[in-house]
Structure formats: C-alpha cells, structure tokens
Amino acid sequence: MRFLHQAARLFVSLIVTVIIGGVLTAALVRLSPGFGVDEHTLDPARDASALRAREAALPESGNFFAYCARHTAAMLRGDLGVSRTWNRPIAGLLKERWPITAQLMAVGMLGGWALAIAFVFPGLLRPARVWKAMAATSSGLLLCVPSAALALLIFVYAGPVRAVMALAVFPRVYQYLENVLAEAASRPHVMAARARGIPSRRILLWHVLPIAAPQVLALAGVSVSIAFGAAVAVEVICDLPGIGQLAWKAALARDLPLLVTLTMLVTLATQLANSAGDLLTPRRGEVRP
Amino acid sequence: MIRRLAWGFLAVLFAAALLADSLTGGSYAHQFRDLPGAAMSWRFPLGTDALGRDRLLRLLVATRISLLLAPAAAILSTALALLVGGLAGYCGGVLDRITRRAIDLMLSLPWIFLLIAARALLPLNVSPSASLLITFALLAALGWAAPARVIRAGIRDLRDSDFLLQARACGCRGFRLFIRQLAPNLKPVLLAQFLTSIPLFILSEANLGLLGLGVADPLPSWGNLLHELETDLTFNPGVVACLALMLAVMACFRLLLPEGHVSNS
Numbered sequence: 001m002r003f004l005h006q007a008a009r010l011f012v013s014l015i016v017t018v019i020i021g022g023v024l025t026a027a028l029v030r031l032s033p034g035f036g037v038d039e040h041t042l043d044p045a046r047d048a049s050a051l052r053a054r055e056a057a058l059p060e061s062g063n064f065f066a067y068c069a070r071h072t073a074a075m076l077r078g079d080l081g082v083s084r085t086w087n088r089p090i091a092g093l094l095k096e097r098w099p100i101t102a103q104l105m106a107v108g109m110l111g112g113w114a115l116a117i118a119f120v121f122p123g124l125l126r127p128a129r130v131w132k133a134m135a136a137t138s139s140g141l142l143l144c145v146p147s148a149a150l151a152l153l154i155f156v157y158a159g160p161v162r163a164v165m166a167l168a169v170f171p172r173v174y175q176y177l178e179n180v181l182a183e184a185a186s187r188p189h190v191m192a193a194r195a196r197g198i199p200s201r202r203i204l205l206w207h208v209l210p211i212a213a214p215q216v217l218a219l220a221g222v223s224v225s226i227a228f229g230a231a232v233a234v235e236v237i238c239d240l241p242g243i244g245q246l247a248w249k250a251a252l253a254r255d256l257p258l259l260v261t262l263t264m265l266v267t268l269a270t271q272l273a274n275s276a277g278d279l280l281t282p283r284r285g286e287v288r289p
Numbered sequence: 290m291i292r293r294l295a296w297g298f299l300a301v302l303f304a305a306a307l308l309a310d311s312l313t314g315g316s317y318a319h320q321f322r323d324l325p326g327a328a329m330s331w332r333f334p335l336g337t338d339a340l341g342r343d344r345l346l347r348l349l350v351a352t353r354i355s356l357l358l359a360p361a362a363a364i365l366s367t368a369l370a371l372l373v374g375g376l377a378g379y380c381g382g383v384l385d386r387i388t389r390r391a392i393d394l395m396l397s398l399p400w401i402f403l404l405i406a407a408r409a410l411l412p413l414n415v416s417p418s419a420s421l422l423i424t425f426a427l428l429a430a431l432g433w434a435a436p437a438r439v440i441r442a443g444i445r446d447l448r449d450s451d452f453l454l455q456a457r458a459c460g461c462r463g464f465r466l467f468i469r470q471l472a473p474n475l476k477p478v479l480l481a482q483f484l485t486s487i488p489l490f491i492l493s494e495a496n497l498g499l500l501g502l503g504v505a506d507p508l509p510s511w512g513n514l515l516h517e518l519e520t521d522l523t524f525n526p527g528v529v530a531c532l533a534l535m536l537a538v539m540a541c542f543r544l545l546l547p548e549g550h551v552s553n554s
Contacts, residue, residue, distance in 0.1 A: 017390070017393075017394055020394070021394060021398075025406065028407075028410060140540065140543060141536065143539070143543070144488070144492075144535065144536045144539035144540055144543070145532070145535070145536065146492050146495040146496040146499060146512075146515070146535075147401075147496065148495070148496045148499035148500060148515075149495065149496075149499060149515050149518075149532065152499060152515070152518050152519060153518070156518055156519075225396075225397055225398070225399050226399070228399045228402065229399035229400055229401045229402060232399065232401050232402055232405070232500075233401060233496060233499070233500065236500050237499070237500075237519075244402075247402055247405065247406070248405055248500060250409070251405040251406055251408060251409035251502070252409065252501075252502075254409050259406055259409065262402075263398070263402075263406060266398060266399065266402055267394065267397065267398060270397040270398060270399070271397055274393075274397055
C-alpha cells in the first residue's frame with residue numbers, strides 16, 4: 001500500500017515536472033533573441049521587413065498560450081507536433097531514431113558500470129593499492145578529456161565508437177561508487193564482521209551492498225542522464241542518426257516544436273530513471289544491517 | 290607539495306598565455322598565406338593550420354581564454370548558487386521546496402543537452418567575441434544547480450548553530466546575518482564548488498566547440514583547436530599539444546580540489 005502511495009506521488013510529481021520543463025523551454029525559446037532566426041537572416045537579399053514577415057508567419061510566433069495549447073493537443077494526439085525543419089510529425093522522427101540512442105545508452109551504461117564494478121569491487125575485497133591507483137588514474141584521465149574529443153579520436157582512428165559511451169560513463173560512475181561503497185565498508189558493523197573472520201565476499205554482499213543500495217540505485221538513475229549526454233556527442237561526431245543528433249540539429253535550426261518535445265521527453269526519461277531508483281530503494285527498517 | 294606544483298604550473302602557463310602575443314610576435318588571426326599547413330619548425334614550433342595561422346600562438350591564446358573566462362564563469366555560477374541555495378536553505382518552507390525541485394530538474398537534464406538547447410536561443414549573426422562571452426555566460430548561468438544543492442545543505446547545517454543563535458540574539462538579522470555570519474562560514478564549500486566548476490566549464494566549452502556551437506572563428510578556443518581533428522586526419526601537432534595541455538590543466542585543477550571531493554565534471 002505504501003509502495004502504491006509512493007508510486008502515485010512520484011507519478012504526479014513526474015508529470016508536473018515534465019509539464020513545467022516543457023512550458024519553461026517553450027517560453028525561453030519564444031522570448032529568446034534567437035527566436036525565428038535562421039539562415040535567411042544572413043541572406044543580404046532580404047530586408048528587415050521581409051525577415052519580420054517571415055518570423056510573423058511562424059506558427060509559434062502568435063499567442064504563446066495558444067501555442068502551448070496547440071502543442072499539448074498535438075502531444076495528446078500522439079504525433080507530438082510537427083517539426084519545422086523536417087516538416088514531419090515528431091513522433092515519426094523519434095520512432096526512427098530511438099533504437100540507435102537506446103543501443104548506445106545501453107552499451108554505455110552496461111560497459112561503464114561493468115568497468116566501474118571491475119575496478120571498485122576488488123579494492124573492497126582485499127587491499128589492492130596498485131589496482132586502486134590504476135582505477136583512479138584511468139578514471140581521472142578520462143574525466144579530463146571532453147567526450148566529444150574522445151569520440152572524435154576513436155572515430156578518426158577507426159576504433160569502436162560505441163566504446164566511447166562506456167569510457168564516458170565509467171569515470172563518473174566509478175568516482176561515486178567508490179566513495180559510497182568505501183563509506184559503507186567503514187561502518188562499525190562491517191568492521192565487527194571482519195573481526196569475526198567472515199569472508200570478504202560475504203561481507204560485501206550481505207553487509208556493504210545493502211547499506212549502500214539507496215545511493216547505488218540513485219547513481220544508476222543518474223547514469224541514464226550521463227549516458228544520454230555522452231550519446232549526444234557521439235551521435236553528432238560519428239554521424240549516427242539518433243535522438244542526440246536530432247536534438248543537436250533542432251538546436252542548430254532553432255526548431256521550437258522539436259526542441260520542446262525533446263526537452264520534455266528527456267526530462268521524462270531521466271526523471272523516470274531517478275524515480276525508479278527511489279521506488280526500488282528499501283525503506284528504513286527493511287535494510288538488512 | 291603536489292598542490293603547490295599544480296598552482297605553479299597553472300601560474301607559469303597563465304603567464305605564458307598572457308604574454309603569447311609578445312612571445313611569438315604576431316596575431317592569432319594572422320594568415321601566412323604562403324605557408325598553409327606548414328610542418329613544425331623553429332619559426333612555428335607547432336606548425337601552421339590549413340589557413341596558415343600559427344598553431345602555437347592560437348593554442349596559447351585559447352589557453353588564455355580558458356584560464357581567464359572559465360574561472361570568471363565559475364565565480365558567477367558560484368555566486369548564483371550562493372544566492373539561490375543560500376536563500377532556499379536559510380528561508381526553508383515553500384521557497385526551499387521550489388528551489389529543490391528546480392535543482393533536481395536542472396541536474397536531471399543532461400548537461401550537454403541543456404547547453405546546446407540554451408545555445409540555440411541565441412542569434413546566428415553574433416561576432417566572435419560576443420560568441421565567446423555568450424558561451425561562458427551560458428555556462429555560468431546553467432552551472433549553478435550542483436553548487437546550489439551543496440550550499441543549501443551547508444546553510445541548513447549552519448542555520449541552527451550556536452553562533453548564529455548568538456548573532457540573532459545580538460540583533461543581527463536578515464541580509465546582514467546572511468552576509469556577515471553565514472557566507473564567511475561557507476568559504477570552504479564555496480571554494481570547493483568554485484574549483485570544481487572550472488574544469489567542468491573548460492570541458493563543456495571544448496565539447497561545445499567540437500559540436501560547432503562554441504566560440505566562433507577566428508577566435509581560438511580549445512574546442513575550436515580540437516575541431517581541426519575532424520578535417521585533418523594526419524598527425525596534427527596542434528591537436529596533440531592542445532589535448533596534452535588540456536589534460537595537464539584539468540589534472541592540476543583536480544589536484545587543487547579538497548581531499549575526498551568528488552568532481553561533478
């Protein structure tokens with residue numbers, strides 16, 4: 001019952017956040033100095049009145065609230081509105097592109113978490129200074145390189161571009177995972193278990209991980225957002241037709257309907273991932289000490 | 290010791306970047322039209338790019354831009370975070386709940402997505418120097434959320450402390466209490482957030498530059514210089530030097546962070 005109550009609260013909060021995100025984006029784009037500006041602005045053959053007429057002809061340039069109502073109706077209709085750049089329903093664009101982004105994000109999250117776990121767990125099971133130093137150095141180095149530069153380097157030298165996703169997610173997950181698990185491993189009950197001679201693996205599974213579970217689950221939710229951020233750079237650099245590349249093209253073309261819809265969907269996806277982490281977190285008293 | 294070395298390296302690099310024009314005796318935009326794509330030489334230690342511009346000079350000017358504007362943007366975003374997080378933590382109630390929700394929303398959206406969406410709000414026909422200022426102003430305007438959360442938590446910890454109770458009893462209230470009593474006690478937190486934001490902003494500018502949404506040519510930036518890799522697939526000393534310098538600078542900033550602090554870059 002408590003689970004259902006919490007799920008309902010999260011659902012309502014999710015919907016409210018997504019709507020606020022969409023309205024804010026629409027308002028910001030509509031009021032921004034770049035609204036209605038496209039490559040025609042740079043055309044010397046068009047004078048100021050021609051540009052003003054062109055801007056006035058945009059469906060988004062009328063009443064802002066009417067635009068929001070039209071966009072909401074399109075969202076409810078299911079086609080998510082029409083992209084100005086592609087002149088197509090946004091739902092169709094997303095349908096074509098989501099598998100590529102989903103695949104990239106899955107590779108990034110699985111690879112990044114696998115690498116992070118491979119580096120963190122051995123250090124917790126037994127003292128392994130060299131291993132820890134290697135992990136800290138590699139994650140530190142990867143944090144110092146922009147993910148777009150990493151993608152470009154691997155792309156130019158014909159490496160596996162999907163590996164960039166794992167390399168972008170790994171250092172961020174590693175840093176937090178290491179801190180959270182090390183903090184949980186230094187609790188008094190873990191030390192008592194060690195003193196009683198309980199094997200390290202058992203301590204990790206039964207005494208450290210359950211304590212760290214809420215933060216680890218929250219981190220899993222956050223890593224969705226990290227993976228999407230990396231996917232934008234990888235898709236743009238490697239010319240992969242995914243949602244990240246769509247967002248980039250929408251930004252370049254100042255495609256308001258597409259930008260608003262993408263912001264709402266990205267907000268929904270990341271908030272869903274974070275909420276799932278919250279929902280799966282054991283309540284106080286349910287955690288095995 | 291290692292922190293001093295990091296400070297020393299950054300100081301030397303900054304001095305070299307400031308004196309770049311006099312050291313190389315040219316302008317970053319000057320084109321040696323008879324020497325496009327020149328190899329490394331005494332005259333051009335990193336060669337010239339496809340337009341015949343001195344790569345070393347451009348790298349130093351890009352370093353100057355990053356080392357000047359990233360800290361400036363970090364100061365702005367930390368001040369914004371102090372204002373937002375500080376007010377939320379100090380006032381509590383509805384304001385705190387709304388701020389927390391706004392911070393969660395900002396943090397849940399991928400940083401690079403936020404940046405490219407925000408960059409799209411600006412006109413196409415801006416001058417290179419305007420694009421430079423816009424890029425770093427955007428970073429400052431969007432980078433407040435993570436520091437604000439930490440500052441809010443810090444303020445909430447301090448809100449019920451004894452020294453604040455005493456200050457209130459002495460008649461110190463409102464803005465004066467915030468500025469004279471709370472803010473000075475948050476100095477370590479603010480410094481950590483400031484130092485964390487700098488590498489994040491440098492990386493973000495480089496990412497934006499690589500995606501073609503950063504600083505506009507002919508002004509050099511680390512993002513612009515790395516962008517050369519896309520068109521020039523041969524060994525490029527400019528790109529290698531840029532990557533090496535970026536790694537070194539980022540490593541220095543990471544070393545300057547307080548012990549145990551997790552970077553949000």
